[in-house]
Amino acid sequence: MGVFDDLVGQERAAALLSRAASAAAEAVAGGRGAGMTHAWLFTGPPGSGRSAAAKAFAAALLCPDQGCGHCDLCHQVAIGSHPDLESVRPEGLSYSVKQTRELILRAAGAPTLGRWRIVLFEDADRATEAAANALLKAIEEPPPRTVWLLCTPSPDDLVITIRSRCRVVTLATPSTAAVAHVLATRDGVPPDLAEFAARAAQGHIGRARRLALDEEARRRREAVLSIPASLTGVGECVTAAERLVKTAEEEAASATAELNETETAELRKVYGEGSSGKGLNKGLVRGGAGALKELEDKQKSRATRIKRDSLDVALLDLVVFYRDVLAVQLGAYDIELANQDRRADLDRIARASTPEQTLRRVDAIMQCRERLAANVNPQIAVEAMTMALRSPS
Known part of the structure; x- marks a missing residue:
């Protein structure tokens, strides 16, 4: 092979x-x-x-x-x-x-x-x-x-x-069948779960593998996809935005905490922390202050990137959700629904809105992605998005 x-x-x-x-x-x-x-x-x-x-x-x-x-x-x-x-x-x-x-x-x-x-x-x-x-x-x-x-x-x-x-x-987007086959044959994922993960990930191989193998990833996806049906008022919009941002922050902290600690300890060791001898430890650590500051900046940047990536995954899940809503509204039965497992929510929102409103909601999500890429405060950007998702205008 x-x-x-x-x-x-x-x-x-x-x-x-x-x-x-x-x-x-x-x-x-x-x-x-x-x-x-x-x-x-x-x-x-x-x-x-x-x-x-x-x-x-x-x-x-x-x-x-x-x-x-x-x-x-x-x-x-x-x-x-x-x-x-x-x-x-x-x-x-x-x-x-x-x-x-x-x-x-x-x-x-x-x-x-x-x-x-x-x-x-x-x-x-x-x-x-x-x-x-x-x-x-x-x-x-x-x-x-x-x-x-x-x-x-x-x-x-x-x-x-x-x-x-x-x-x-x-490179092309792999088909659901191809991704499901890989999950089943190479990762030993049960066929039903492999098909669900491949369909939900829409050809994203890494995302499909995480959904298939990580129960926490599936839980986070469920939390994101429950948002559209929960946006019944201003308070719910603010709460949903806070939850999205907090989840992304927690994921970034979890992904970086151990690595940050290891990197910092190794750098301190390089610059003499823990060495014996009068004045040796203090002088070398002071000499490495610039390197430690550079490392801290790198770690903060990495955490911000992971937080943004986590938020972006959630926003793309919402885009795909509303794409499915639009498919239901237009009667596009030949399109595979990524969120078939939430068909009741899709049907409910499709009946309660028009295709034009659905497209405006997709635009609101994409605008939120652009604002986050432009360093807009995440809480403000996501709140504006959730308010637009609730609004029928």
Whole structure:
């Protein structure tokens, strides 16, 4: 079973990448390697498997058998320990020019094992403008054996000067049946639960896996989808907004608390906390104050990103809910309802409103997403949204 066999519903992309891996092997052997290039851009909707496809391609480039899936090199790529693979995933709100320049320096080295030096940059759309300019220079004049693999939801998320120098690999949204099959066969999820999770996630593989394996994730989804029917007054709108924001904050705190503690303890140890000797501990810790402050800023940015991501998942669940309402209102029986498990709520809201009102509610949710991305106070942005969801105007 090769590395591309794990890509769910991406047969065309897998075929393209497999051909490119063969061309890359030809180039390593001294041939022309037509079809291989030094910069690739993986695009597709959230959950389509952009980073998985990029990692599979990295394994195919580094493996002598173009991604056999079972050799030591493929295993090293899978667990992130291959010396010639640099994986980057911005944890905070953005990726700075300082971080990008450090990354470019690391990428400029010759391959340790003689094939390729690969940089896999997830969420490359989070690079700041200055970082993008630095990245452009690296992609324009790369070392002969360096390959850049960039991942973004859309080509438009990167400046045109970068994407024009990349070969674009477009991933499709996997079908419900394909995702359910993966959950059932690879994760051992019961068929009924696998189908529910795949349908609810609408092709988002990671989200489907969380819904199938994590009862808490299913509970959070239920809480979000109960909101439309609960918005009967101003007080209920405010309460619903508070609950959404508080849940996102709790999730961010839970996801970062242990990691923050470990990072802080390790940094304090590096700067001498706990060392013996008169004046040693105090002096070294004071010398590391700047590093500790930088770490705290990084941790705050990471928590804010997780909070935003958590809120965004909830907002997208609401968008899909109202899309289902619209399908019921228009009698679009050929459209699969993601929220079939809440059919009674869908029917009730569909009868009590018009398609025009449903579309305005979807617009209100999308506007809330835009406001959150623009750093509007989450409580204010979400309250405005819940009020608009209640309003028939």
